[in-house]
Amino acid sequence: MEIKNYSSSTSGFILLGLSSNPQLQKPLFAVFFTMYLVTIVGNILIILAIHSDSRLHTPMYFFLSSLSFMDICFTTVIVPKMLINLLSETKAISYVGCLVQMYFFLAFGNTDSYLLASMAIDRLVAICNPFHYNVVMNPQRCLLMLLGSCTISHLHSVLGVLLISHQSFCASHTIKHFFCDTQPVLKLSCSDTSPIQIVLMTETLAVILTPFLCILFSYLRIVISVLRIPTAARKRKAFSTCGSHLTVVTLFYGSIIYVYFRPLSMYSVVKDRVATVMYTVVTPMLNPFIYSLRNKDMKRGLGKLRDRIYS
Template identity: 85%
Template sequence: MEIKNSSSNSNTDFILLGLSSNPELQTPLFAIFLIMYLITVVGNVLIILVIHSDCRLHTPMYFFLSNLSFMDICFTTVIVPKMLVSLLSETKTISYVGCLVQMYFFMALGNTDSYLLASMAIDRLVAICNPFQYEVVMSPKHCLLMLIGSCTISHLHALLRVVLMSRLSFCASRVIKHFFCDTQPVLKLSCSDTSSSQIVVMTETLAVIATPFLCILFSYLRIIITVLRIPSAAGKWKAFSTCGSHLTVVALFYGSIIYVYFRPLSMYSVVKDRVATVMYTVVTPMLNPFIYSLRNKDMKRGLGKLKNRIKS
């Protein structure tokens, strides 16, 4: 039976196919992703505690990092707990409203992550290319405005996307070939003509996602040009070393996002897209605390201080 409008859509449930339909893999996958989720939460909470407990880390870079860690916790919490429940459940259903809510927060928090990464790139740009103006440009007021702007743009983007999705009709098939409600697999189920929706989605996504990405590229091009002018090899290494962790996170995050979203719906591949999506929804948030702490002397010192405070 075809579902013809949004009011009837609200009475239906979708079935999340998950990462695998093999019953023998459900328990091992549950254990793996539960461990990854716990590592993500604990690791990012530690990053936040370290930054807030050490006054020497009260700088713009670590202000954005602490907010990035908080967003990563929220981002994975939108997806992983529901996925864990589905792995142990026989029904694996999600309501129509629940699907739209999950889609909204997934996009809002994910895009906020990308804008925070862009803010961190701007911070490095000003610190390396214009250090004498650093305190003025990256003042607490400006940092707060950048954070508010990141959240506002991201939530408006998510709201527009969900409104577009809510206007679609869905056919008899309710099986979402994914482990959460993402745009592409849900669009595949629609009976409506999705060509106009796809154009709007692609255009608007390109604008919202490409803007912070281009900002990051521009920032690092300027940084590279400036660093190459430094005469000493030690000076060049010192400048580049402050950007290493951030560049690693950017490569992991944007690499998988570009693969998943910047392709036509006809090129959507179930298995490959699930793997790529796991990279930026689960793996990258889990790795971020390790990337920023293991390669950062300030974070190591802060972790040591926090450890000593807990012991005492």
């Protein structure tokens, strides 16, 4: 009789991390600790600047401050544990801790994508229907869009974690990743993962592609409207309001599509970890710079915040 060695649900996992080379652990800790601090400080400054300047109390900056808050939560779910493991010999995470990390990673990550879609809708209304902007993008509707983004994302997380929690895991507990993501955790399952892969792929496709298609549709409408503007100066001004958002969308969705929209058999440890670092660490760190360096209103808001701090 064949005996299968399954792990108990309480035995936990080992996170392999970004590299198993002992000589790289401290340098990697220094790099990612610095990036984490920049992410936290940069996004907090964006939130404070928006809330302290009444001229920034508009739908676009409401969504931007919400995105900054979600970016703080998103990276905090992953990076602190990764930093601890870089200085630890065991690199362990409990079974429950792994599922909790997976839940909040999916919830905050998907909320980010829906907020990016909300920001695209805001730009669409501002450029294509400016005379009705205040009516369409009223505070109540913006709040509903935010609450809807959070609700859909958390429901998606509940489904994903429930499906994975019913899997049986083999003797190997080593997750070849720096956090508990669905694909590397499923790689350890002794159960037949085909049904869960189909469900997760279908549901993830719906949850992630919905805001992505919304962004594509919004920018298609924006491009058509801007091309009808007679003067080149007004065209540049219209496109400039979308440049920062498009940059963030490209970084965020480019890496997500590469990681998640492939069969489990095509999962590549090194390439997927690099791509995951892009949207879990690099993009949240760059967002404050992307949205502030080319935005005169944000520069003014940050300048006023600096004057208040040093006055």
